[in-house]
Amino acid sequence: MRVGVFDSGIGGLTVVKSLLENKLFEEIIYFGDTARVPYGIKDKSTIIRYAIEAVEFFKNFELDLIIVACNTVSAHALSEMREASSCPVIGVVEAGILATANALKDKNSNILILGTKATINSKAYEIGLNAEGFKNLQAKATGLFVPIVEEEIYSGEILDATMKHYFKEIQKPDAIILGCTHFPLISDALQSYFSKESILIHSGDAIVEYLEKRFEFSKKYKETKLEFFASESPEALKNISKKWLNI
Amino acid sequence: MRVGVFDSGIGGLTVVKSLLENKLFEEIIYFGDTARVPYGIKDKSTIIRYAIEAVEFFKNFELDLIIVACNTVSAHALSEMREASSCPVIGVVEAGILATANALKDKNSNILILGTKATINSKAYEIGLNAEGFKNLQAKATGLFVPIVEEEIYSGEILDATMKHYFKEIQKPDAIILGCTHFPLISDALQSYFSKESILIHSGDAIVEYLEKRFEFSKKYKETKLEFFASESPEALKNISKKWLNI
Structure with missing residues (x-):
């Protein structure tokens, strides 16, 4: 193949x-x-x-x-x-939706979708997750994470301030969809911010x-x-x- | 014209x-x-x-x-x-060099050049300022300022943390070259960080x-x-x- x-x-x-x-x-x-x-x-x-x-x-x-x-x-x-x-x-979007559905037994689970502005604006994850029966969704464009990761910053004050900026109105999620290939590199920071119990959905x-x-x-x-x-x-x-x- | x-x-x-x-x-x-x-x-x-x-x-x-x-x-x-x-x-680079030379009478003035990674790597400002007799130069690629400004963030914790990250080894400058068209939008933050007396060189x-x-x-x-x-x-x-x- x-x-x-x-x-x-x-x-x-x-x-x-x-x-x-x-x-x-x-x-x-x-x-x-x-x-x-x-x-x-x-x-x-x-x-x-x-x-x-x-x-x-x-x-x-x-x-x-x-x-x-x-x-x-x-x-x-x-x-x-x-x-x-x-x-x-x-x-990776259709794959991420399937992986989320497989990982979460409870359809009331709170899912946080992160992505670039274009990905979030498309509502592609929300449409797919709705079709799978999930309604408790939060979506947030977190575009700054991309250049931050490209500067090889994976922890510290810039990332903490950026998470605080983006997540001030976000409720603690049961699962976080890392809807951009850069985001797995800040998995630890995201789990420190929310909870180590949050399930992370990784595109790969x-x-x-x-x-x-x-x-x-x-x-x-x-x-x-x-x-x-x-x-x-x-x-x-x-x-x-x-x-x-x-x- | x-x-x-x-x-x-x-x-x-x-x-x-x-x-x-x-x-x-x-x-x-x-x-x-x-x-x-x-x-x-x-x-x-x-x-x-x-x-x-x-x-x-x-x-x-x-x-x-x-x-x-x-x-x-x-x-x-x-x-x-x-x-x-x-x-x-x-x-704007040749113009910025001339404006800096006109603004600073003392050739020993400390000049901080800010720009994207590509601009700083080119050393274009340094070469031009050296030719004008200025030797006391600091140059720093501050690429994250671009997406930060594009998110319409002009002050606050993210910008403060980013300035701290970039400027930890930078000495207080007499002049700052805003070597990217996005940077005039964070003039106030830069002058708060360094000094209100620092002269800012604006490309426009x-x-x-x-x-x-x-x-x-x-x-x-x-x-x-x-x-x-x-x-x-x-x-x-x-x-x-x-x-x-x-x-």
């Missing part, structure tokens, strides 16, 4: 990490649109345009599947990518669960071949991937 | 404000590359590519001058823009001074016609411009 993983930048590497750990693919071709990152502050029409260009890029490879690791793209452009693609396309783990449960992926590969492409600084992406993925 | 003002997004409106107040132009054509903003985290080669595309865009108008309102572009792509353009191109005022002193602009126009273009959401840009420019 050869999969293409698309992200607006480097964040999707947190999804690649889960795919590697679970040995689901023979080959992963990663494309990060580093020259135009971030997507989370952009318009639906721009996000769709860039996402379709990514599908065109992936046509250079004979892929069995495209995984959209970026929540913003998954929330806005999945159907357009499917129309443009000759192979199946799956996204959710995609693995989705592939195993919905698509019955069971074959495990001994090794996964990795290739990295980026619209700017592919070398920088490769260096970060070495650090994040321990390869 | 018809001028094109180029910025990576909306920040360049702080420069347009200065141009309007000083009535230097008959017509201002503003182009913000909102679909690919921000530039400050991007590579030199990407910045040059986008900047040359902006020059190509401006060829649709008969311009007398192009002003690069973005410090990142001014620091990295000015000579390439000049090569590609049939009209003169000036940037610097460009006006540069045009008047270096190019002997003296004619004043009763009215300035404004046109706004953007690579995404031109309507959003127009709405923000109404608020920022009081038009």
